[in-house]
Amino acid sequence: MSTEDESFHPLGQEWENELETMLDDTEYDSDLGMQMAEDAMRVTKGELSEADFHEKYHDDVMEEFGVDDRPTEEAYEEAQKNAGGFAEMLKSVDSDGEESRRGMMKKMGAGAAFVGLGAFGASEGGSESEPNVAAAQEGDDTEQDVQWGMAIDLERCDGCLSCVEACAEENNLDRGVNWMYVLDYEDNGVDTSRNRLVRPCQHCTDAPCEKVCPTTARHTRDNDGLVLTDYDVCIGCRYCQVACPYGVNYFQWDEPDITTEDIEAQAQEEMGDHDHDSDVPHDHMSDERGRWVDSRAPRGVMSKCTMCPTRQDGGMGEDAVGTTACEDACPPDAIQFGNMFDDNSDPQTYADNPARGRALSDIDMSVPSADALEDDLDGADDDLESVLEASEDLDEEDLRIMKAIEIVTDDFGEGDDSHTEYEQNIVEAFDALEAHGLDLDSEEVLVGLDLADEPDEDEEFDGPDESAAQTVLVNEAGEPSSNFQLLQDMGTNPNIIYLGNEPGPQAEQVDGPVAYEDVEADLADGSSVPLADNRKEVLDEMTVGDAGVSL
């Protein structure tokens, strides 16, 4: 039992605090809840009988929740009538994961949360055995409020393979192990430059690879939904690769080219001076739970795109949280990585309004700094025309787009995703303009920028016209032909949203603008190795008795 921190719960003090906050959010008595949760733990440990527990709290619960609160009462009754008591009841939902557990709580009302929360960590062991401390220590039962994922704008991808290279470098991958893969394709004979697919692992919410794994090596990290492979557990049966409909898995068929020592040395060097979280191991291989899930796989086990857990765990410093190597490397900013549960994250806002996202990313280079604006505007009049004339880096078109972005964006400049930084740059520029005396929300400016209708004589000015702003952005940046998830009918619930053309069932890969062999990755041992498109060609060198023929 991990009782050192005086917490009654095997998940520790942190969980307990979280529990308390959660109860605080309900309209019910937190103290009673905490006390009940504590006693619930005692029941699961066998220190308190269930009958006593029910006895002790029945009246309190009835009083607290009242008879009118049907779901609550039902939940409590349900728990009582269940043969094994609530621990058993909770156990029955345990294996279905966090989501359904939360769903159940919602369904049964706050009452269930109230009486049951404390038992979750112990639910595995049931009422007669020790709480499942192992599971608790692994963090199996923590709340998931983050689901990492991406929005990928296929129409902006120029096929340069920078992301593929960055991924290989970040993870020290063998040749042909293309966790990130970019391909051009022909669909029904039509080949346009827009037919391109960027294909990392989709980090599916309902991942078939995880479902079929005979060892739980392939698993979903509870706190952030990353689908990872525990390299210490995997037996290399390759069933995950078979079950994944996207073909994103790469088995480590032989001894990897880069040693773990090289990887660790590189990690020490690169991660050393960051303000990294001290809990996170420093080797770019173990994640915050201490499981070996990051960087290239060792021999005989499975690997695939990880979405950079070391970064997400803060191992590369706070700035790297919420970024991936491929996202950072993409010159046209086609990859947006972030929290899919958060409507204001980069991927969600981008997918929600791609024209806005594109325009924002394009305009960032042209947004003048506040200082430059101040200098330029010194002495100029404060009407729109004079301001535009006086400032060197700001023309009417740029200002129109900047303003249009602001108009269509809720909570402009708030948050900490990378697109919000772009927004903040605009906010600063706007502040400089306002300080100079230009009222950007005035009729003069908005009408002048074609972002509002001029009111009729007897009407009042009714502010910016959102649809006009949107049209400005669409005209500027264009809108993707569609917004899709790959192989949606496979029921995988992928966490990647694509913008652009969806490949049809007859799509066939064709050569892209840049050949894999022409791009070199710099690896941890100091070597520079060209990428390889087809791994089989690399592996054939080791095949015993390779006849050079195929069945």
Next chain:
Amino acid sequence: MSTKTPSEDDILRPMHTFTKKYVLLFAIAALALGAFLVGWMYQLQQGMAVTGLSDWGSGGGVTWGLYIGAFIWWVGIAHGGIILSAAVRLLGMDRYMPVARLAEMLTLAGLSAAGFYIMVHMGRPDRMVTSIIGHYHITVNNSPLVWDVTVITAYFVLTATYLGLTLRYDIARLRDDLPSFAPNVGGKQLPDLLAPVYNVLTLGYTKAEDKVIDRMVWWVALAIIIMAPLLLHGGVIPWLFAVLPNYPGWFGGIQGPQFLTIALTSAISGVILLSYAFRRAYDWDHIITDDIFRGLLLWLGFFCLLFLWLQLQQLATGSFHPTTDHADATASKFSHPMYVGPMLMVLGVLVYIFAQTIRPSLFSKGRAIAAGLLVLTATLVEKTYFVLSGFWYPSFSIYDGSPGEYFPSAIELLSLVGTVGMVVLFFLVLSKLVPVVELHAVEHLRGDHGHGHEHDHESVDESAEQPEVEA
């Protein structure tokens, strides 16, 4: 054609002879297994890259190949074997009693070969126990691979029990005539090493238990007959593939029955070959009679028919108005030699078997053997093609590297020779220890159980001689 009346001596003969041929066969089988073990060691040392496999998708290959094809094949033989023997006991098909134990032993041998293939196929076989057992309570809910391991283990235990139960009867009666092995090591005389084995097998045996054992065997047989189609080759083995919607060639409910027919055809073929080998080696013409071969052939024909019928279903549904991914998968079947070849082989066997029922003179043991060999080859090739074709024609077939390339490496091919060697060794050793034909069968043939044995013998003689005249 020595004696015409089956006797205890007949079934004890394998244990009392030791011929040059035996030694030679033993040496060849051991060499085959040894050669593969060396290959496997090399694979363990170098990694799976020594195979012809690669990743499907951009990896340009297939991730499962001959190892898995051969795995299914051996499990099929094993499962079919046990179904055959259970049918004999359950349905009172006394005619096949002399080969029932061979079928049971084939099951154990086949399951061992299949289990071995699982190990050989893994990237990290050293973790099998810790990783699978350690998370069993979680993975058993979802992973078809875990179901497979579970069911294969369960069946191994069940079959071993079954065999052990029926062996008690024989060993208790034949104990005095069973071999002993008391080697003299460096001038020191060791006690009989086999005696403890027999003693354990017959622990607490009394004649009174025969009836009880009979009933137990009957119930176990019932369990096998029910569970085999539901769980084994009609269940968890096909489900490894049939539950994955991303491979049109695999997905769907037909794989259960389809796999079952493959199991039965290959198991009957295996029993035909085994029976023939034992009959020849130990002059058992009067025990494993031509009549048995004729009967087995007929069953083989029946299951070949089912096999082709279910293939036909898939060809029809895959080509009438298929979805794009299905169309590719089915089109490949019409043209790929690894599919067309096996179909023609099975069809040929079917035609022959039906022809020889109409004109009995067409029967010969040589042809029966050929039919068995053809079917075994066909099922191995078809199953391997089945595995490969999944990766060749996935739903998401956008990759340039798909269909991927594959040719089994020397080590993979050697695994076939090695596992056949392993199974042969299994029989060579076992036949020196226990009777491979049950005492019951001999008693039955003799008419000890009150059957009209005069008549039986005539037909035995006839059928034994007839084909030689014709052939």
